[in-house]
Amino acid sequence: MKRPVSAGRGIKVAVIAISAVIGIGGGVLYFSKPGDPVPMADAGPPAAGFVETVPGAPNPPAGAPEGMVWIPGGEFSMGARDPFDRQDLVGMQATTDSRPIHRVYVDGFWMDATEVTNEQFARFVKATKYVTVAERVPRQEDFPTAPPENLVAGSVVFSPPDHPVPLNYHFQWWAYVKGADWRHPLGPESSIEGKEKFPVVQIAFEDAEAYAKWAGKRLPTEAEWEFAARGGLAGKLYPWGDEFTKDGKWMANSHQGHFPDVDTGADSFVGVAAVAQFPANGYGLYDVGGNVWEWISDWYRPDYYGELAAAGGVARNPTGPAESFDPSEPGQAKKVHRGGSFLCTDQYCSRYMVGTRGKGEVSTGTNHLGFRCVQKPIT
8 A cells, every 4th residue: 555755754544545566566567367387498698688797705704694694796787688488478577667787786795694584573673662654543634634534554465356357456456454564464363473484574664774773784775686686697587597496396485376366375385485485596595586575775766777777887886866756656755676575476477587676655564575684794
C-alpha cells in the first residue's frame, strides 16, 4: 500500500491505493499462461554488452564482522539483459529502467551474508524501543480529509484469490491489513514466534535505516548491491548463472504454480522462507535472488542508468540520483528495491534476474520486503 508523503515524511493511511510501489511488477502489468521454470542454456562468456568483472581487493581485511562476508569491489558491467531465448514468457522480460548496461567501479566492503532476521531486528527494538512505521497510527492533522476509521496502523499483505484472475489489476492479490507489522507479518493473528531465522519484513525505509545506524552499518547502494549479488559473474541472468534451476535443483525461493492463486511449493516453500535455505552465490551471499525484496539507499529514477552511460567512462562508487522520480507516480518519493521475492514468477515478474530493479514508496512495508546491510572496512 502506497502511503502519502506529508511535510517531508511518509505516513501511511489505509484508504490510499496499493500500487507498483510494492515492487512486484515495476509498474508494468502482463498477461501470460502459467508455466514451470525451464532451464536455460548456459551462455558461457558474458552476454552482449557485458564485459568481464575485474575484482578489486580479493583478500579480506582482518577482523571480519560477525555474519558478514567480504565483497572485493572492482569494476563490472551493471544492468540487465532479457533472456532472448524465452520471449514467450512475458514475465521474463527485463525492464528498460535497467539499461543501458554501463561500467561501474565500487570499493570493497563487508555485507550481511543474509537478510536481517527477525531475531536480529528484535534485539534492535529491545535495545532502542524503536516503533516501526507500520506500528504507528496516522495523525488526523496530517490527513484532515481522511475518515477517522481509516487512520489505522497496519501494512500491506499478499492476499491471493482462490481462483485465477487476469494479471492486469493487482488489487486482486494485495490488501492493506490492520495490525500487520514486523511482529505480525500477515496481520494481528500471525506471529514470528518460531521464525527467528526468517527475514524481518513489513519494514519501511526509515525502519531499515534506523536498524543499520544502530548496528554501525548502512544500507547498500544499488551499485554495491548488484556487484555483490553477481558474485563475480558477468552478464548472467541470475546470481548463479544462466539456468534458473541447476542440476535439477531450485536455486531461490520463488512462486511455482499459477500466479497469484496457486503456489505449489515445488521449491519446498510456500511464502517466505528462513534465510540461507538455498546455495550462496560466489561471494557467500544468500537469497540475493528471491525470498524477500531488499531496500537500497539510492533514490529511484528510471533514467538514471542513461545519465551514467552518457557521462562516459566508468562511474565510481555511484550513490544514485539526487532525488526520486517515477513517471507513473510523480508525487511519490521512492527508493530502489533489489532481488525479487517469493512471489517472483516468469508469468508476471521475474525480478530474481540479477540486473533488474524494483522500487518502493519510502514509508511502505509489505510481507515480501526486508533488507540487509553493508559496512566499510576500518582503515
